[in-house]
Amino acid sequence: MFDPVLFVDDDFDLRELMEMTLVRAGARHVVTAGSLYEVQVHRNEVLACQLAILDINLGIDQPNGVEVHHWLGREGFAGKIVFLTGHAANDPQVKQAANVAGSQIASKPLSVAQLRGLLEAPAT
Numbered sequence: 001m002f003d004p005v006l007f008v009d010d011d012f013d014l015r016e017l018m019e020m021t022l023v024r025a026g027a028r029h030v031v032t033a034g035s036l037y038e039v040q041v042h043r044n045e046v047l048a049c050q051l052a053i054l055d056i057n058l059g060i061d062q063p064n065g066v067e068v069h070h071w072l073g074r075e076g077f078a079g080k081i082v083f084l085t086g087h088a089a090n091d092p093q094v095k096q097a098a099n100v101a102g103s104q105i106a107s108k109p110l111s112v113a114q115l116r117g118l119l120e121a122p123a124t
Helices: 012-025 035-042 043-047 063-074 092-098 112-119
Strands: 005-010 030-031 050-054 080-085 102-107
Touching: 005 012, 005 035, 005 112, 012 030, 012 112, 030 035, 030 043, 035 043, 050 063, 050 112, 063 080, 063 092, 080 092, 092 102
Parallel strands: 005 030, 005 050, 050 080, 080 102
Antiparallel strands: none
């Protein structure tokens, strides 16, 4: 199981809901952030995560989820990346996320069953 989990979204209420839902789905610890800046502030805790669920659109004039991904990569993050979006597949930011190697894109809203599937580490 991927644990701890990083969840990044600019919507505070959604972050709280997803934290509770991820715990319900099996995560023991969830780190939440609303922006790249918050991710950077919690660097050590963030880099310990095994799964990062990043909203693609983090608000107007803010670094997007792909930019958070790039920062994580520069800092040595070795976990799984899942981009989360409520936008259409032809949105430019969604297209940008689709080009990130080794990641996947999930559509909002996610069910508890979908979150459990994301938390499950592949068999080795």
